[in-house]
Amino acid sequence: MRAEREGEAKVRSIEPGHGSGPGGGGVVVERVEFRGGYPVAESAAESYERSDRHRAVEAYRFFYPVVSLEAILRGTRAAGAVDNESAPIVVARPHHVGFTLNSDTPYLGGGLDLRKSGPLVIELPSGPLVGLVDDHYHRWLVDLGLPGRNGPRGGKVLLLPPGHDGALPPESEGYEVVRCDTWQVLCALRALPLGGDVEAANALLGSVRFYPLARRDDPPVFTVLDRNEQPMDSTPLAWEDNLEFWRVLHAVVDAEPPVDELRSMLGLLAELGIEAGRPFAPDGRMERILVEAARQGRDELLVSAFASRRPDRTVWPDRVWEWVGLRPENGTFERPGSLDVEARDRWFAQAIVTSPAMFRREMGAGSLYWLGLRDGTGAYLDGGRTYRLRVPLPVPQTLFWSVTVYDAATRSEVVADQGQAALRSLFDKLEPEGADHVDLFFGPTEPAGAEGRWIQTVPGHGWFAYFRIYGPEQAAFDGAWRPADFEALDRAS
CATH class of the missing domain: 1.10.3360.10 (VPA0735-like domain)
Structure with missing residues (x-):
């Protein structure tokens, strides 16, 4: 009897309510076998196996997120970028594989190596730039441009490498000083193409400068690489x-x-x-x-990412649209007393980089991202079916809005013969004059009457969409305005 109480023979137990069998059944929980109070060698080896597996998961x-950020750095270098010296610029399209990149704005992004440069300056011109710097562990360091300290006025940000304690020159007093825990960081910037002027947005990105503080009087040239037509992969999918x-x-x-x-x-x-x-x-x-x-x-x-049980994921109680970012307070997934690991997992499974500006739910602040991955019945979106999305007009925005379609397997823009994955109010005729709504269409073939408001999907591939509003107005928050759910126009096969 005493041996059984110590667990000599009890190697497995059944936890109720977690598995098969009548009334919920149970899950088998492996236990360690003890003799005389000591673990039996074979049972201890099995315990190590389970422990290592749990730790590894x-x-x-x-x-x-760390491996994801490293993939971005390696992807930009594979496209010809050199840390501190050059970076690619793209308006993302399906041949640019990257987690939930969009075609709304041109991107400039690449690695900065503080071991090589020492203290490094990012000099921003005035204008509608939006960006950030994350460290090698994919942790937010600073916002740049509109969401940053200086807003649209531009300015200088000084990145200090790990352990830097040297004196800074007097002229650096006007810089925003940021201390980094890692040698390698990622800088990602976008320029808003106001009025649809992509050339002006590209020129604005091209005027951003990166240089060592020690070279401030004679900054080296920073080269922008046009990679709009060149395939790129900045994901860890492989x-x-x-x-x-x-x-x-x-x-x-x-x-x-x-x-x-x-x-x-x-x-x-x-x-x-x-x-x-x-x-x-x-x-x-x-x-x-x-x-x-x-x-x-x-x-x-x-x-x-795609089957969350979190009740706070839902945007509106009568819709299946979900928040992409579950924590609106900050860009670090912190909540009082702990780290919200589920919100962090969800974000990085389908997206990249973080900052407070990306999650704010405030009028006029940055942009709002909503995730649509199911139709109104709750079924996942299927690339072999045809759907309609009814969007009430006007959309409550001060800048523009868009819907972008992503392949569920790659979390990147859907790749189909059509060659596009987004409908954008800046570039597409999405708001008929005098109309109170617009219908957008998604499916393997263009339905009659779509008139340029269709994105092609691929049979056999699940897909999801991000609905983005740039410069959201109050109606986007209080529920006075909301898009319909995706509606299947055909029967499931």
Whole structure:
């Protein structure tokens, strides 16, 4: 009797209400076998297996944003960019593979290497620029342009590398000084093409300057690379379900100084053999565990993105539209007393970069992003079916609005023969004069009467849409205005 109480024979137990069987059944919970109070060798080995697997899945989910940011850096370099010297500029289209990029504005983005430059200046011209800097761990550092400290006036931001404690020249007093915990950072900028003037927006982006503070009197040239027609891939899709994910993560950890905020999670990585200053050389057992964890972790992230159980995901009670960002307070996913890990998982599974400006739900502040992935019946959107989206007019915006369609598997713009993935009020005739609504269409073939208001989808591929409003007005927040749900115009096969 005493042996049983200590668990000598009890290796598994059944937790009620979590599995198969009448009335809910149960899930099998593995237990460790003890003899005389000590774990039995075979049972202890099984426990290590489970423990390593659990740690690896949690590490995958926590560090996925890091690998995602590294993919952006590598993607821009593959397109010809050189850190601190050049960056690509694109109006994203389907051949630009990137998590929920849009075709509304031109992008300029690339890596800045503070180890190479020392203190580095970002000099912004005046104008409608929107941007940010995130560190190598995909953590927000500073907003640039309209959402930044100086708004549309431009100005200078000074990035200080890890541990920098040197004196700054007197003229830097007017700079916005930002301290970085990592050597490598990502700068991402967009220019709003007001009035549909993309050339002016490109020229504005091209006038942004990046240079070492030590070269402020003779700044080197920063080159903008036109990559509008060149395919690019800035995603970790090729790595996210295999061992390469961990190799990339190790490369980041090995290249950066330790960050105190991440101590516990970096410790977890060290238990898996991923540690700065130590080669990544998993044995066969650990390699198998890491591959399995990558597959499981990826699946769990996509469940958070596309099958969330959070009640606060819903925008309006009578619609199935969801918030992309669940936390409106900040760009760090912080809530009182803790980190909202589910909101963080959901965001980075389908999007990139963070800043407070991206999540604010305030009139006139930046932009609003809504996620549509189901029709009005609750069914996921199917690339083989035809849908209508009815948008009441006028849309409550001070700048423009758009709907962009993404492939659920790649979280990037849908690739179809049509060659476009967005309908944009700046460039497309989406608001008939005097009309109280406009109908947009989505499906494998253009329906009659669509008249340029159609996006082609691909049979066999699920898809989702982002509805974006730039410069949202009050009606977008208080429910006085809301788009309809997607409505299927044919029967499910």
